[in-house]
Structures are given as structure tokens and as C-alpha cells.
Amino acid sequence: MTRLLAGVRVIDLSQYIPGPFAAQILADLGADVVKVEPPDGEPMRRLGEVDEDGLTPGYKLVNAGKSVLRLDLKDEEGRRTFAELLSRADVLVESYRPGTLERLGFGRERLAELNSGLVHVALSGWGQDGPYRLRAGHDVTYMAVGGGLAISGTSEAPRMAFPPTADYAAAVQAALAAVAGLFHRGRGADGMLLDVSLMETVLAWQGPSLTAAARGTPLPRAGGMISGGAAWYQVYRTADDRFMAVGAIEHKFWHAFCGAVERPDWIARHAEPMPQHALAAEVAALFASQPLAHWAALFDRVDCCVEPVLDPTEVPDHPHVRERGQIRARDGLVEALFGLRVDGGPPALRAPVRDVEVAEIMAAWRG
Template identity: 45%
Template sequence: MLDLSQFIPGPYCSMLLSDLGADVVKVEPPRGDPQSIDGPLDGDGVSLWYRIINRNKRIVRLNLKEDEGREIFSRLLAVADVLIESYRPGVLARLGFDSERLAQLNPTLIHCALSGWGQTGPNRLRVGHDNNYQASVGVLDISGTMTQPVAGNPPIADYAGAMNAYALVSAALFRRERTGQGAYIDIGMADAALALMGPEVAALARPEFDRRRGRGPYAGGWACYNQYRCACGRYITLGALEPRFWENFCNIIGQPDWIERQDEPRPQSGLIADVAKLIATRSRADWTAMLDQTDTCFHAALELTELEANEQIAARAVLTRGHDGTPDALLPAWLDGTPPPARRPFTNADAAIVADGWARHMTQ
């Protein structure tokens, strides 16, 4: 598999595919992926984030604007199963690898193009990043607080695009095994974020539904589904949407008179304030001791420093420390009863600039 992408979406997709056994060669320009100097830097000047998202891969650096780089890349394409790239539409063609050239080099290639707004439409050439994609499809209209939109982090559109690419590349590989047919997959990150909002966009058919921030149950408008600050400064979450869970919560905390208030008009500013005032009287540890093992849809809001000691997280084996001691969030699935596979640590050797002889060896 060849990965021409940068930053998060493509590299995250190819990392997940590597967890399933793909041999990933990440092709970068001579100066490397900009992600390599973005975020916390290690002693050698390489970003920790870059190391994490490029585990299990080999990195080669080619200048696709020069004949030698294009010739080496052509040989790699000829033996690749998959090409993932995140250029703006038209860039790959300008480098000499339009659809006809790709088909000539490898008729069964699965080519996945990840871009901000996809390969068609008036925004196709527009520059942007995750918060722009969220803004462009209405995600910010239904997220955040009752007074201000908040762009999600981890970046929603980036990861939604990556997960769609992961699924569609896998499906295309399966189809190719059946039919011998390659594929061209066009994914826009904005489209991927929009596709997460099926219920929200369906509500457009109901003109009586007020979709402003804070009026919906998942955007801070309900007291029974919210986040609350404790006396210690930490937070708890309540997700008691079903009446029986809300009733359990109210009875356990000694407020049975709140049970009938669950369906007050939204945003439930008064009830939210009442619950917040009560939660603020005790620490997170106190509320956890009271509510953790009850049917109330309660959970403490864990901080990152608490994750490794959490029994549930440890049991799932998704968060581990690699051979280099760096925590890593692995493939979020168990296959045939086997926990997620460990990843090979990223090392400086993985980032060596490719030599022509190395490429010849790869394509023999």
C-alpha cells in the first residue's frame, strides 16, 4: 500500500489498515510530512504525533516534481494494491499521474482520494482544515454550548473521513478479490462529517423542530444529558435519557421531585442550574462512589492521566505502551477473541530518504 497523504486522515487510515496486515509505504516530499514538526517534539526534532500515527510504516521521500522521483514512484505504483492520497483535486494529475496513467501502470489499483470537500463541487479547490469542514456542513450548528459552537476534538471530520476510507478501501479489496476490478474512491472530509448527522438533517423535514444550539438533547439542552462540574473542579457526565434512568438518578441523589421535570421545555436552564448546584457540593470521587454501580447512565469524566489505571480500559487492551514506552491507542477491535495487535515503533530508520536501489528491491 502506498500512502501519499499527510497530517491526520490518510495516515490514520493507513495505520488502521496496517493493523490488519497491510504493508504500508508512506511517500513524502523531500521535506517530509508537515505533521513531523507539528506538536510535541522529541529530542531529534520529530513530532510525537507524527511518530504515533506513522507506526507500522516505512517512510520514503521522493520528489515527484522531478523525473527520477516520478520514475521510482511509477515502479512502486505498478506493484501496489492501494494508493491513498490527500492532494487537492488535480494535483496528482499535474504531477503526471492522472487516472489514465494510473490505469496504465496498474489496472487493478484501488485509488482512494481524501480531500476537504471532495473532487466535485464549487468548494473542491478550497483550502481548509477540520473546523472549516465542520462549519461547512452544519456540525457547529448543533455542537458546543447553548451560547457558542465548539469544534470537536479529536477532529471530527478528519477522523470521519479516515474511517470511511478505511471501510471503503477494505470493501474495494474484497470486491477486487471477487471480480478483479480496481476502484476509485472519492471521499470529502466535509461529506464524512455530514454523514454523521443523519437524525439531525432528517429533522429539517419537521419545521416545528427548533434545531438551535442547546435545544437538542445532545447539545446541552437537557438536564438529564449533560456535564457537571464537581466541588473538586473535575467533571461528571449524566446520560439519563430514558425515564427509568432519570428516575433512578433522582431517587439516589435524594431529589424525587425532579423526576417529573425531565420533560420541561428545552433548553432546561432552570433544571440544569439546579442539578449543577447540587453536583457542585461534592467531589467527583463522592459522586462516583454514590453512582458508579447504579443504572443511571453516569460516568466520571476521566482525564488523560487517569486512563492507564482504569480497569475497563486495561481490560480492553486498546491503550498500551509500545516497545519505546510511548502510550498508543491501538485498533479498537478484538478479532476472533484476540486483543488488538501491537504496532512496530516508528524510528528514525523509517524516515530514511529512499535510494533508487531500495525502490528496485521493493518492486522486484
């Protein structure tokens, strides 16, 4: 097990994907994470088809490694218990709309009174202030406003990504912020409020497209070097309706690709201006002439950044994924483990999510 954050106590007061995944990263790093849910549980428990235990696979996957405590924060006893947990915690991850914690009696001043060293990660769609602070949203709208959708997709229309990009990117951002906050606190500082926005996480990636637009040369959707305009950076359909991914950006890789498919006349065309529609059509015709197995076998022997697009059923059995031990199947779930190894050790395993009683957590956290 990875124990980099051993001894760190985390309260996960979030729901759905971003906050829970952020807290799971902290658990994967060794923190003790207690997820606090309302009496009826969080909606993700029942969002979609449920298993025999009454829980959805998505809920169990994103909350593995945590203990779950149900508290009614609108009730005086529930607030007392929550206040004691806060007094003993190192990190609070929450994803309420701004102002909700204040209405429950746990605004910044109250949190500071309870625990001056608390690292409070407030993860929200739009941030803690600004005109959109209370506006509803989901991944697709955060991507839309943050610039992540405009040049993604085909020439006809933007296309959403899966899994939801803003959700998972903001989760990583929130976990990184929490660890940085703990590091800062460890150097003698007090706790702090860390404001993490899903939209702004997406926005932070948009420097190149914003700069191009400001210079009057906006990046075209499906027309840029790595957005669909280059023949040597594309996804191509095979004869059996599968797909191959080509990422031969560097000239040496394109040269190797052209040699492998016996098309030396394509080598110099690497430098053709974007979009390279004519060349892409020729490469597409080539890939369409044979099934995926043919191309996978050919390029397995050639170092040129070309790989088959794997179906989710194929990923666990890929030789590299299997050798690295990144996938674990148990209890009808297929887990993708946190991609970190410490000193050559294996990835950290996660215990199943489990419901616990107040007494168990208090006994552990008072110790």
C-alpha cells in the same frame, strides 16, 4: 497481530491526520503500508515541539506501523520508482488537492495503465469536483460547512471538538472505502477511484438536523435532547472543579439516578419540555456540593449511565481500559491502539515508524 489484510500493499501518499490515520487503520488490519514523503519529509514531522529524534510525537503516533520512503515526485527517477510501487500496490491513499496527481504525471489513465486493479482513495477537503474542489480548508471549516458546528457548543456560540472530528471521521470513512474497494475487486472488478471528502463525511451525519430545519423546527444549540437541553444528558461541574457526565436518557436510568441521589421528586420531571433549564440548575447544584471522588464512588454502584470525566492522565489507569489492553506506553509515547479484537485476541500492536531505502521496499514488493 491482526492479519485480516495480510498481503495487501498500501501506498500512503498523504499528510497530516486524515490520510495517515486512514492508512494506519489499514496497517492495523495487517496491510503492508509504505508512506511516501517528499525529500524533506512531510510537514507533520516538525509541526509542534519535536523530540530528540527530530520528530513530533503526533507524527510518530499516526504513522506507527508504516515504512517511510522519501521520493521526489518532481524528479524523473523519483517518478520511475513511484510508478513501480504503484504497479505492485493494492491501495493508494492520497490527500492532494484535485489535479495535483495529474500534474505529477499520475492521472487516472496513467494509474490504470500501471495497475488496472489499484484501489485509489482520493481524500480531500471538498471532493474531486464542485466549485470548492480547490478551496483550502481545515477541520473547523469542514465542520462549519458540513453542518457539524452549528448546533454544537453552548447557547452563546458553537464550540470546536477535539480531536478534530472531520479529520478522524474522514479517515475512518477512507479506510472503510478502501476495504470495500478491495472486496469489490476481489469479486472480479477492476480497480477504482474512491472520492472521499472531509466536509461530506461530516455532512453525512446531518440528516436529523437537516430534516428538522426543513420542517421549520430547527434543532436549537444547547437546547435539544442530546445537545444540552435535557437535564438528564449533561456534563456537570463538581465541588473540586472536575466534571461528571450524565447520560440517563432512558427513564429507567433516570429513575435509578434519582434514587441514588435521594431525589424521587425529580423522577417525573424527566418528561419536562426542552430545554430543561430549571431542572438542570437543580442537578448542577447537587453535583457542585461534593467532589468528583464522592460522585464517582456513588455511581460506580448504580447502573444509570453516569461516569466521571477523566483527565488524559487518568485514562490509561482506568480499570476497564487497563484490562482491555487498549493503551501501550513506549519510547515516551502513549499509544491508543485500534479498537478491534479478532476471535478474542488482543488489539494489534504497532511497530515504530521507520525510514527505509528504496532497495529494501523494492526487494520486499518484488518478492
